[in-house]
Amino acid sequence: MNVGPANIYWFLGLSGSGKTTLSRAVAEQLRARGRDCFVLDGDLLRGGLCADLDYSDEGRKENLRRAGELAMLASAQNFVCLCAFITPYQSTRERLRERLGTLFHEIYIKCPIEVCMERDPKQNYRKARQGRIVGYTGVDAPYEPPVDPNLCVETDLLSIEASVQLITEYILHTLPAKEGS
């Protein structure tokens, strides 16, 4: 019914690396250029659609499966999808790539764990180090750096503005032209 599907840009990286901030700011840039965007992140999903899931490996796997399916639904309606999820395991990324195919673009929001812990916007690193949260990525659960991301942005070195600009440009270069434009 629309031209589609649109691409899916998966922002992945540690908590505190800047995924949600950047994905929302990039969405604003794309919208200003007339592209409809659908944004998703862990907190949005955990608060509703995935409120029935826990943080076990199984719960995380199902959370990301649903995120991928949701992105597919939105992509099929020609919404550019910007998804911000830690996505700690390479196997999950590979499953997403299998399911989403060439629509799927990995944008690695790279930031040393020490810097993320310093930022700690949700105070979750503090809680994890105090043992009040168990299985927190980067503290007592692993983060496997992506093997072959499509784009990598180092947010400890670049300003937010510069990161937003880089990612927006990457997306505009990889997005098929909109019908009628």
Added chain:
Amino acid sequence: MNVGPANIYWFLGLSGSGKTTLSRAVAEQLRARGRDCFVLDGDLLRGGLCADLDYSDEGRKENLRRAGELAMLASAQNFVCLCAFITPYQSTRERLRERLGTLFHEIYIKCPIEVCMERDPKQNYRKARQGRIVGYTGVDAPYEPPVDPNLCVETDLLSIEASVQLITEYILHTLPAKEGS
């Protein structure tokens, strides 16, 4: 980040009543008027996001819970949501209304079961009557007519074009004006 939330229009009625056909045609009308729409229906969800669910009462309940949560996510991003689901139980509609509040509009796509069985676009009524599908709404599972829908359209009496026009007008009347328009 956007103005929002936008309304959620829930097309409900028997299989074969015309929910999906009408919701997609209405979406085209709204898009032509510059409103971004997000469409959802049972088949779209069952094929991916809800592929893990069965057709038991529990499975249906969870399917509709996820549909509602997904509509909320899209609505929060200012997409007008058109959701086409049989939604056979009044209790489910009430749960949706509790969760979605005044955003939630029930559009009853009303059609006698005999006409739906005649149309039988997916051949599911035939299979249900042959016992090859169990628990099919209207055959061996109940359909509770909505108690107090916001709009009711009788698709055995009206043409598709007339139904699309009625529903589109209802939506345009109930939708808050878009920012800048």
